[in-house]
Amino acid sequence: xxxxxxxxxxxxxxxxxxxxxxxxxxxxxxxxxxxxxxxxxxxxxxxxxxxxxxxxxxxxxxxxxxxxxxxxxxxxxxxxxxxxxxxxxxxxxxxxxxxxxxxxxxxxxxxxxxxxxxxxxxxxx
Amino acid sequence: xxxxxxxxxxxxxxxxxxxxxxxxxxxxxxxxxxxxxxxxxxxxxxxxxxxxxxxxxxxxxxxxxxxxxxxxxxxxxxxxxxxxxxxxxxxxxxxxxxxxxxxxxxx
Numbered sequence: 001x002x003x004x005x006x007x008x009x010x011x012x013x014x015x016x017x018x019x020x021x022x023x024x025x026x027x028x029x030x031x032x033x034x035x036x037x038x039x040x041x042x043x044x045x046x047x048x049x050x051x052x053x054x055x056x057x058x059x060x061x062x063x064x065x066x067x068x069x070x071x072x073x074x075x076x077x078x079x080x081x082x083x084x085x086x087x088x089x090x091x092x093x094x095x096x097x098x099x100x101x102x103x104x105x106x107x108x109x110x111x112x113x114x115x116x117x118x119x120x121x122x123x124x125x
Numbered sequence: 126x127x128x129x130x131x132x133x134x135x136x137x138x139x140x141x142x143x144x145x146x147x148x149x150x151x152x153x154x155x156x157x158x159x160x161x162x163x164x165x166x167x168x169x170x171x172x173x174x175x176x177x178x179x180x181x182x183x184x185x186x187x188x189x190x191x192x193x194x195x196x197x198x199x200x201x202x203x204x205x206x207x208x209x210x211x212x213x214x215x216x217x218x219x220x221x222x223x224x225x226x227x228x229x230x231x232x
Contacts, residue, residue, distance in 0.1 A: 035221065037169075037223075039163075044210075044212065044223060045163065045169065045212050045226070046223065047214075047221045095169070097169075102178065107155075109156065109157060109175035109178075110157075110174075110216045111171055111180075111216060112161070112171060115168035117167075117168050
């Protein structure tokens with residue numbers, strides 16, 4: 001079955017960068033976009049952006065533009081998300097999630113149906 | 126950007142209760158609305174997509190309704206495993222914003 005496996009926990013100092021990976025299996029990697037979502041301690045889910053593994057196109061939430069970069073390696077069925085200039089507020093669990101579509105009449109409805117288990121990123125000096 | 130507002134932010138309920146959570150969009154999003162359940166230490170799980178479609182494997186006590194700007198998630202008879210935080214999310218264009226969440230706690 002479809003599965004997303006994320007890289008392990010990271011501890012970084014303020015100002016550093018972190019790169020989290022999300023490896024897909026059980027489906028054709030290039031068929032579905034991947035989203036990144038994070039949850040800071042005591043906070044809700046926050047959508048960060050998306051990547052199309054086929055084209056390499058990306059889109060970021062305005063809050064993260066210029067500080068987040070999403071890339072992929074199609075030979076490894078893996079998507080990466082890098083956050084630079086880390087600050088304490090970036091301490092969070094980061095999730096990747098597959099964006100799947102459902103066609104009804106002439107419309108496509110999309111949703112996140114497969115999620116990684118999350119990667120904890122701690123930013124601390 | 127379209128804002129998603131859920132209410133209540135938290136609620137206390139007993140096993141067997143009927144629970145309703147509301148999600149409001151700041152502009153019409155048609156039926157482009159999903160619901161997720163999130164438990165501590167686990168990944169979120171999709172419950173309902175396109176307002177009212179139950180994801181495979183999700184119990185039928187969960188249902189969704191609405192359109193335009195107002196949506197509801199209903200749990201017809203709350204079970205012990207349903208105590209969690211629930212999020213709505215818009216899938217109509219980006220950003221794919223989540224509501225702030227509704228925590229369902231044991232009464």
